[in-house]
Amino acid sequence: MFSIVARRMAVAVLVLAFVLGGIATAAAQPVKVEFWHSMTGSRLDVLNKVVADFNAINPNMQIEPVLVGTYEECLARFRAAYQAGQEPGIVQIYEVGTQAMHDSGMIIPAYQIPERLGENWDFGQYIRPIVQYYSKDGNLWSWPFASSTAMIYYNADHLRAAGLDPNKPPTTWQEMYEYGLKLIEAGVVKNALSFGWPDWMFENALALHDLEYANMGNGREGRPTSVSWPNEFTDELLTIWSKMARDGVWIYGGAEYNANGAFQSGEITFLMQSTSSLDGILKTVGDAFEVRTTFLPRLSDEYPRGNSLIGGNSLYVSNRVTDEELRVIFEFFKYISRTDVAVYWHKNTGYFPATNAAVKALMDEGWFTQSPNHLTAFLQILSGKSDTNASAGMRMGPFAQAREWVRTALEKIANGEDQRAALQYSAEQINALLREYNEFFE
Amino acid sequence: MKRKTIQAVATHAILLITLALVAFPMYYAFVMATHTHQDAYAFPPILSPGRELWNNLKEAWSRVNMETLLKNSLIIAVVVSIGKIIFSILAAFAFTHFRFRGSWFLFPLCMVTQMMPLPVRVIPLYRMMASWGWLNTYRALTIPYFASTTGIILFRQFYLTVPQELADAARVDGTTALQYLWHVLLPLSWTNIAALLVIEFVYMWNEYLWPNIATTAADMRVAQIGLRMLYTSERGAAEWNIIMAGLLIIMLPPLVVLILFRKQFAEGIAMQTTK
Amino acid sequence: MNRFPNYRFLPYWLVMPSIIVIVIFLIFPFAQAINLSFHRVSPFGQLRNVGWRNYVEMFASPEYLFSLRNTVIFSALVIGVGLAVSLCIALLTTQKIRGTAFYQIAFIWTYAMSPIIAGVMWSLIFDPSIGVATRIISGLTGYSINYFTEPVAAFILVTAASVWVMLGYNICFFVAGLQNVPHNLKEAAWIDGASPWQTFWKVTFPLLSPTTAFLVFVNTVYAFFQSFGMIDVVTQGGPNRSTEFLIYKIYRDGFGRMQEGQAAAQSVFLFVIVAIIGAVQIYTSTRKSVYDR
Secondary structure, three states: HHHHHHHHHHHHHHHHHHHOOOOOOOOOOOOOEEEEEEEOEEEEEEEHHHHHHHHHHHOEEEEEEOOOOHHHHHHHHHHHHHHHOOOOOOEEEHHHHHHHHHHHHOOOOOOOOHHOOOOOOOOHHEEEEHHHHHHHEEEEEEEEEEOOOEEEEEEEHHHHHHHOOOOOOOEEEHHHHHHHHHHHHHOOOOOOOOEOHHHHHHHHHHHOOOOOOOHHHHHOOOOOOOOOOOOOHHHHHHHHHHHHOOOOOOOOOOOOOOOHHHHHHOOOOOOEEEHHHHHHHHHHHHOOOEEEEEOOOOOOOOOOOOOOEEEEEEEEEEOOOOOOHHHHHHHHHHHHHOOHHHHHHHHHHOOOEEEHHHOOOOOOOOHHOOOOEEEHHHHHHHHOOOHEEEEEEOOOOHHHHHHHHHHHHHHHOOOOOOOOHHHHHHHHHHHHHHHHHOOOOO | HHHHHHHHHHOOOOOOOOHHHHHHHHHHHHHHHOOOOHOOOOOOOOOOOOHHHHHHHHHHHHHHHHHHHHHHHHHHHHHHHHHHHHHHHHHHHHHHOOOOOOHHHHHHHHHHHOOOOOOHHHHHHHHHHHHHOOOOHHHEEEEEEEOOOOHHHHHHHHHHOHHHHHHHHHHHOOOOOHHHHHHHHHHHHHHHHHHHHHHHHHHHHHOOOHHHHOOOOOHHHHHHHHHHHOOOOOOOOOOOOHHHHHHHHHHHHHHHHHHHOOOHHHHHHHHHHHO | OOOOOOOOOOHHHHHHHHHHHHHHHHHHHHHHHHHHEEEEOOOOOOOOEOOOOOHHHHOOOOOOOOOHHHHHHHHHHHHHHHHHHHHHHEEEEHHOOOOOOHHHHHHHHHHHHOHHHHHHHHHHHOOOOOOOOHHHHHHHHHHOOOOOHHHHHHHHHHHHHHHHHHHHHHHHHHHHHHHOOOOOOHHHHHOOOOOOOHHHHHHHHHHHHHHHHHHHHHHHHHHHHHHHHHHHHOOOOOOOOOOOOOOHHHHHHHHHHHHHHHHHHHHHHHHHHHHHHHHHHHHHHHHHHHHHH
């Protein structure tokens, strides 16, 4: 028996030797720059194609895309890698990491890249809300790449089945509530509405009514010291959300994209989700039912109009890259800003085309008439303001934790707890985090 | 007599039902892997296999670059298993055949691995590896695992049962300690080696956190991460047919190792419990 | 013990490989974690000494205590339910019937499954829209459970998957333990007129206690540490932090939430907990082997 065991082990070792022998390393010729990102699923293929095309037309340059993990992992790992001197040249960071990246001292602000190379670049070519979101003191700090916003997706067939007009989707939360009740009464669905990214939807609701999320000019005029809620607005909003949860109109849909499944399989009628899910949803649903999209609901006209928020991510550059590497990076950034590339990116992911030229090109070729769902988010964001601190988007260091606390509050509300108490508790936690973050700058 | 038969039948019945329950998750996963996306979502659920297995396997295989993942997991699992076996035998030999100063301290020190699992020290470890330039290397994925509490205990317990006379006889013959280890102890240890191989191969194949953190390059990823990549998709409606096809591929190697060495595994375990 | 008295340095060379690995990759990073636990770390790597504040705040934090509580409940369920089920199966497969060898192999294989694989399989079973368990429960009670949103559902999911994945290992050990119970002892009890039930509790179970103790330790380690992958892939600690067990909280606080100092304090405390459990285990095993000789 010993010999049988020994023989089996010998086989295992041989397999190992064989495998190890097969590993070879290739010598490098072109200037290589690593690009860490978090694009999974269908977006991964699109990103890889963009990078491969760039590498093909620039034989002396090579961008190496690396899927690092979730957004959160990407940010955490970039920090740790930087401290160990092993960071990539380019890193994709979600909007949540904006303030932390600005404060990090690890990056070259985007606007300084052309300067350092002795070149010029017109940052005015990017669409306004994106520039606003990622700018500090009027200068763009990260390269616009994959920007999205939130909107409502709805199942038009459901509305018809419940005797509602699919051309008149709800525009206010009150209407949303009523529509939901009707849909449930008509037996079309058990639950009518769900969201992805509930914490971001909460931020969106504030921005949409031109209300600030935190003090210090929404964190845009200095590091915020406390959040601006709970307040009258959140009371009103969350009271409706509580009622919707109680009556089964709103069903909590998890932190990110879990709710998409319920929408795609026709279990719910309304989905509040990032525009970046558009292509995935359209492809999966196919002809099963008619998918339409519309603006986010408002609370009431007592509050001023703001805007929906830019989400998604942008690209940062390590401040330790050599000039040679920076040139490659700049060429790559110029490449992704090219009209044809931006158009390709938009059509295949649902992210905004970042430049005004790309928007015009899409319009001229009739893309928006042909695919009106791709227009919704645009109209929504371009028809709102983006010049107030509230509508341009909140900025704070411990943003990721803040989101988690808001999500915790919303989960409590979805489970029937008192909205005011839940939100108050989360607000206190966030304020403590803000204090702590600010202590590093004393 | 009759009563005994009834008892036996009842025992079989209970065992078979339990077995069916325990096997069900695996069966369900397999069934999912044989259907199209639409059929996976059919209502009522289809519980008999379909015909799409091959296509789903191919899709899962290409979607996450399965070849690389399996290769890496295999390398890591085999290297770590062998490393742990060697390190454990040496240490266990020292602790059982010699009296030396400091062993009272060194032995508990070797037991410490079980109490400092990776998540507890992952950030300092990551920093350290990064500053050595070890990220994205096989070194980072194997060497930190070489010390093994389980292994040292396993061999120690066994060597304690080897009769003293064997060592005495060898010493009288003028055999050195290392020759004794190599020619006498090692041939007796095959069962334990195989048992430890199963334990460590399964353990390393299933390791997730550290490989996930210590690697970023696509060609250094391991199988468990591949499964997560298949599972986590922003498309919403999970593609269970593809996920489960990938799962079937990924779970196979440790299962094969376990089945190949099941006897030695069970005997090694029995040896541990007879103490 | 000292079978080769003439070597002064050899034993040190023999233990050195293990010791080097342990010192460099375990002790050293852990010492750094201890140091970090007295600091706060900014998102860009600055350290600030805060004394014992991380520890004080940790024990005052409702989230930490919630996590601690849930970890204890989770471990208790994994150990209690898992060991009870495994012992029953092991008892049945060691009865005097045909095919025991087949059964013993047929139950062992879940050992080869990773926590992630178990988590993925069970998340299909509990999938809110198509899961078999979800459909059976909603068919019986009219209530459809959803582990994305309901803490209890998520908790049941990870517990069920954990119990399931540990079955193979537990059964294997119990079978080995049961086969070591001398048959004549049981027969003696039978002859004395004890029922099978009494025989089990009076004879078999006490003799099995070393095995049970060992399995309690292994399952504790599983529940405390190994469940990490399953949590990270299936629930990410949610919903409402219900599955954010200690180990996952350390990882999230340290890596995702950028609170490395606080996470380090948690690791040190977790180490203390596990060291106590481990010391008990080592103490019993060493004492046993001394007894043995």
